[in-house]
Amino acid sequence: MPVISTRRAEVTDAGTVARFVYALQVELLGRMAPGIEIVTQSAATVLADVSVVAVIACGDNEPVGVMVLNECTAIYAGGKFGEISELYVRPDMRSQGIAPHLIAVALSEGRARGWKRLEVGAPWQPKWKRTLDFYLRNGFEEVGPRLCRMI
Secondary structure (H helix, E strand, O other), X not given: OOOEEEEEOOHHHHHHHHHHXXXXXHHHHHHHOOOHHHHHHHHHHXXXXXXXXXXXXXXXXXXXXXXXXXXXXXXXXXXXXXXEEEEEEOHHHOOOOHHHHHHHHHHHHHHHHOOOOEEEOOOOOOOOHHHHHHHHHOOOOOOOXXXXXXX
């Protein structure tokens, strides 16, 4: 098992964050994933937003994963809450405690910000059942599908 550490990503880390998010999109979307250049530009914009916390996970001082956490607001949530918009661990580093470590960071950040809940969207089922099972094992509960409409 590697020694796992995390650090907050800065705008200067946009390339590193983008590589992980791009890999996530390719894994989920295949050929439909946007190009790495577009993802890198988006990463730089998102990392500059003060309501976003991005965390880079390192195993033995090498980046092995990333999590992007957003602060949201909703009446049903009682005000502010957190949403994990991206969480990705390199395939060769999975099942080594890295993703649970990132979730622990999200929970700690949420407590510090006074959030009452943390949400995450699981990918399509049943193809990504392993991902859903991971979140369920880590204390999340299913609350229904998430839908999207482009504007």
